[in-house]
Amino acid sequence: MKPLSTFAASPYDIADLHLFRDADMTSASALLADCPVMVAAAGELVSDPAQPRLVIVLRGALADATGDGATTKILPGESCGEQSVLDGESDLSGLKALEESELLLIEADLVWRLIDESDGVARNLLRLLSFRIRAANMQLRRRQKLGEFYRQLSMNDGLTGLYNRAWLNDVLPRLVATAHGTRVPLSLIMLDIDHFKRFNDQHGHLLGDEALRTAAQVLAHALRPSDFAVRYGGEELMVILPATSGPVAAGVAERLCERMREAVVFDDMRLPLPHVTASFGVASLAEGQDEQSLIAAADAALYRAKEAGRNRVEVA
Numbered sequence: 001m002k003p004l005s006t007f008a009a010s011p012y013d014i015a016d017l018h019l020f021r022d023a024d025m026t027s028a029s030a031l032l033a034d035c036p037v038m039v040a041a042a043g044e045l046v047s048d049p050a051q052p053r054l055v056i057v058l059r060g061a062l063a064d065a066t067g068d069g070a071t072t073k074i075l076p077g078e079s080c081g082e083q084s085v086l087d088g089e090s091d092l093s094g095l096k097a098l099e100e101s102e103l104l105l106i107e108a109d110l111v112w113r114l115i116d117e118s119d120g121v122a123r124n125l126l127r128l129l130s131f132r133i134r135a136a137n138m139q140l141r142r143r144q145k146l147g148e149f150y151r152q153l154s155m156n157d158g159l160t161g162l163y164n165r166a167w168l169n170d171v172l173p174r175l176v177a178t179a180h181g182t183r184v185p186l187s188l189i190m191l192d193i194d195h196f197k198r199f200n201d202q203h204g205h206l207l208g209d210e211a212l213r214t215a216a217q218v219l220a221h222a223l224r225p226s227d228f229a230v231r232y233g234g235e236e237l238m239v240i241l242p243a244t245s246g247p248v249a250a251g252v253a254e255r256l257c258e259r260m261r262e263a264v265v266f267d268d269m270r271l272p273l274p275h276v277t278a279s280f281g282v283a284s285l286a287e288g289q290d291e292q293s294l295i296a297a298a299d300a301a302l303y304r305a306k307e308a309g310r311n312r313v314e315v316a
């Protein structure tokens with residue numbers, strides 16, 4: 001940055017600077033008279049001084065990088081560096097001239113004098129800082145929402161929208177521990193679409209995907225909000241039923257089996273139902289059983305349902 005003049009010798013008017021809006025201009029002008037006006041070339045970093053100071057853009061524009069890729073544009077009349085002056089920390093290193101710019105620099109001591117001597121300046125600074133805090137809070141909330149969105153994304157299967165294996169590995173052990181701890185039942189249904197290889201071969205992989213989505217919707221629509229549907233593997237799905245006994249879970253599985261039979265995969269209504277069927281294995285958590293052995297029990301029941309002719313429910 002090169003020195004150009006003092007503020008008093010420059011053509012700029014204090015009335016155009018936001019910090020002095022509605023403030024006593026005469027006394028503020030006198031205090032600012034000897035402050036340096038500097039010129040920064042396009043792209044030049046507005047260097048980090050040993051002493052924190054306030055920078056006011058008189059002409060051109062600055063970009064203030066906040067460190068997470070976001071930038072704020074500072075236009076003529078606007079200022080930056082207020083916080084560094086107030087807390088005594090210098091943080092101007094992210095400040096860069098977007099074009100050739102003329103800047104008014106006010107050292108920290110002088111900012112404090114301006115605050116002491118002008119209620120208007122103090123009020124404007126408070127307003128500015130409260131605006132910045134609001135903006136920072138909003139950004140934080142946006143980032144939290146984005147984080148939640150990605151967390152959800154990593155826990156859901158992209159094709160069906162059901163929970164995925166990562167979710168299951170995280171949650172099932174906890175559900176099992178809670179069930180043991182509270183002595184409340186927990187049931188699990190494993191289901192597998194019947195002859196899905198044949199379905200894919202006959203109708204193509206895209207329609208196979210559609211059949212899987214349809215099966216997932218059958219589960220999503222038929223379950224209570226407290227139940228969970230998971231895509232366990234390729235065409236193997238799982239339903240977790242907290243606080244549900246074996247006989248009740250068997251009833252739920254029967255209902256799902258029936259809804260699957262009635263589900264529409266092909267829009268062409270000339271094709272008779274069922275478009276897909278599934279086989280179901282039901283197991284309930286036994287005393288001392290862990291999640292792996294609960295899954296194995298449901299899987300074994302599912303295998304028996306397949307062996308017995310498919311499109312049916314077997315209970316462990």
Ligand SMILES: Nc1nc2c(ncn2[C@@H]2O[C@H](COP(=O)(O)OP(=O)(O)OP(=O)(O)O)[C@@H](O)[C@H]2O)c(=O)[nH]1
Binds near residue numbers: 192195200205212306
């Ligand atoms: N379209 C589609 N097919 C899948 C997907 N995941 C797994 N599959 C297919 O599912 C089929 C599973 O076949 P198998 O394990 O032999 O079982 P099946 O043909 O359903 O026979 P049964 O289970 O004994 O009734 C395979 O052909 C896989 O390619 C998927 O995401 N989309």
